[in-house]
Amino acid sequence: MRFQVEASLTYDFAAPCEVLLLVEAAHGRDQQVTSDALTFWPPAPARRIDDPSTGERRTVFAASGRINALYRATVETAASDHGLAGAEETAIADLPSEVLPYLRASRYSPSDRLMRFVEREVGGLRGGEKVAAILAWIAEHVDYRAGVSHAATTAVDTLVDRAGVCRDFSHLAIALCRAGNIPARAVSGYAWRLEPPDLHAVA
Template identity: 35%
Template structure:
């Protein structure tokens, strides 16, 4: 499915403030970026780099006063995500070098303290995919999803104890429980079609049988039509904005809609517009071609 997705962020900076932004998705497994638009007001110099996880990051300095960011994209997404019940566990000695660090504890994912819980959840389950799915299902059934119940300091240990949180907390707990079983797990942030309520979203991936699989503990069943923006060990690696100074977020809007209506409307307008067959560009013209 083709999706139109994006966000608008409005800030107020008290002084000139450096920012790192992580808002641009890139083409890869399960998604193809057809079109994207990036607007920053007021206009400032922007430099872009790729971080150690392969995420596209932008560096800017917001001037004092109001500062806004608009990003939108049209993305071809996969309608389904792969599932593989029974897929075997990948032994640590066989893990690729760049996957090994996803087995270790991190700031929000204290996997070294959750071994007993992970073992109790997966007791009697085959090692590998079935363990990760048992963890996802347990979180979905035992952790209450509720806004305003956690903050930027909430960790997987807090969520395991309090049994309440949002997608960020569900994801940290899922990652931690997988790592406690030596299953590499990483955080993914992006967009999910028909998420209710609509917001930027987080889920986790586990490395099983030589590849990454998607798990989303906020959803009852596997769902596709996702747009991945960034990967990391936990939320510390995948913040959409990281600011280095006094700056207040005043408003944030997020949307994900099907692009089918746009395509039908464009086709209707083309049918109603007379063209000259000999005019330049009248045939095979595509303004969105990259």
């Protein structure tokens, strides 16, 4: 499937600084960027620094005052099966080394604080069934509500408040999966069925 994506950003910087911008579409097994461009006005000296291990596409630029950035891309995505039924569980010792960091607790997903909760709620399940049960629990017990979270909200806060936005849902899903020894990470996706289309946090 082919998508045309665009992100327009405006920043006001009180003093000269360096900025690390992560806004570009990712290259991956199921997604190819066929064309893209990142432009600044007024023009800003910029340098691409891509991460060879994660595939993150980063741009560093010097900024002062008001800077506008416009990113446009044509992206081809392949259909993929996201079904969890029958997905097998892999022992931690058999996981690829590059996914091991996605088992650790992190700032917004303190999974080490949720292990007892996961064991009690879904401890008897394995593999895809465990992930499906975690997602079903979130859908049943957490309300989508703007304004209840802020920049410092963690998965534990969302679990207690039982409300949040896409970022909070993804952090909670990640924390619960990691607490159940399932590697999980956050990505930003382009939610093309929203009106208007917008970026969306996904686990």
